[in-house]
Amino acid sequence: MSGSKHPTSINPTYLKNQFAHRFVRALKNLNHTATQTHDHNQIYKRSSRIKIAAYTAMASVVGSRRTWSRAVLWKIRNRSRNRSRIQGLLLRKRTRVDGKIISCHHHAKIMSLKRRNLKRDDFNPFRNSCQESKLRKLVPGAETMDSWCLIGETADYIKCLAAQGCLCYSHVNVFVVM
């Protein structure tokens, strides 16, 4: 039990290194247009892409060890899949369903595990508090977890978010220096 509480069980330095590598690589692959556009839309799009790159990098470093990282990666993949088929509405709906079915395979185990725990939570008043539901919305992939797992996931998520924030911050600093 104590092993699962210590988040990711990764050395934080290693986490940061890996995250930095992947993040910079992803940023490289992003728009290389040197045009200095002050267009709001473009900047907004770029920033959302950067944000997605950051989350992807972070989640891929953690990998499938944690539910939140799996959920983040799945959401991103699903989103890109949906985006690529944006031409046909029907197709898009179908892919959403397909995406769900396909992703069910690797979520099925998780869900079945959680369903087992859910029944025990029926008499727990703490679960239905709006705070906990808020937390569930914030932490990705935590909607169907029991309270104990939720708190563990939150702890891990907070650690990784903090590391991510630090590294993004230092990245911005690098850009500022230049």
Add this chain to the structure above:
Amino acid sequence: MNTVSPEMLQRHYTTVNITGNDTVTGGNDVSVFERQQARMKWHQQQQLGGLVEIKPDPGLQYGWPDFSDPCQDQMIPPLMADHNLKKRKSTLEDQNQKVNLKDNIVKEKKIKGCSDENSTETSSKAKVTEVPKQEYIHVRARRGQATDSHSLAERVRREKISERMKYLQDLVPGCNKITGKAGMLDEIINYVQCLQKQVEFLSMKLATLQPRLDFDIDNLIMKEMMEVPAVGYSSELANSSYFQVNSLLEMGNNTIDTMLKRSIGGPVSIPETVVVSSYFNQMQPAGVTWDGDLHNLYRMETQQESSSIPFQPHKFTGSYEESNLKMEL
């Protein structure tokens, strides 16, 4: 002292029950249950040998607290328990056996854990006093509660959750004073929201800065970012940016500080005017401005939950609000 008869003890219990003391609600059942528990332990914890016999008679503990402090009772059981245990064994066997069996098993896990911890103690006297203390706490915690397996499992679960909440308390800055679960959850929710907003803000900043750069410096970026962990930039820095002053963060203060001040206060100006030199290698004793700013931000955000983020750059008023919703991925 050595010949405490069961009748005396039972009389004691009845008197306690009659007085209607709160601590003895469920009196007989509980006391009997605890005796049962002690007996089960005596059977199953053979590793402790004599120690088990000396394990306190919980019934005694229940009988006495209404007169004195619980802490004072710890020495009494060892003196009397073994005799009482044997004498009352016969009276217990027919009582509440099935109901308490599961509970005993659940509790024994804990008490075994306690006894494992105690087995490292050197003196047996220390063991004797240690075990009853922990046992007493366990037993006491369940006082007045139903003794069925459901509630016990519930309690075990709650304790696990509270253990993790304590761990979270260390992670989230500024949670040391808050004790309740609700307050803690509020802080955690706030903190997660702030971290997510921070990432969004930083990505926005990067989006404005990035196209201006020559992409030959990618290697330089990697070098700089690799230096960060080498200098010991730990993940706690995000926390420290709220409340503590960290040396590395001070270095960054002068750079991001002016940028943020502008973005917080007024129109954003692309930081062409910010001049910094090798901040990673310098130890600058800077002020607490960055921390103060972020602290204010944190406070402001706790007050307003809307998307009107103070550090929102004026340029992106509209678009930032959209992007400021929770992770919309």
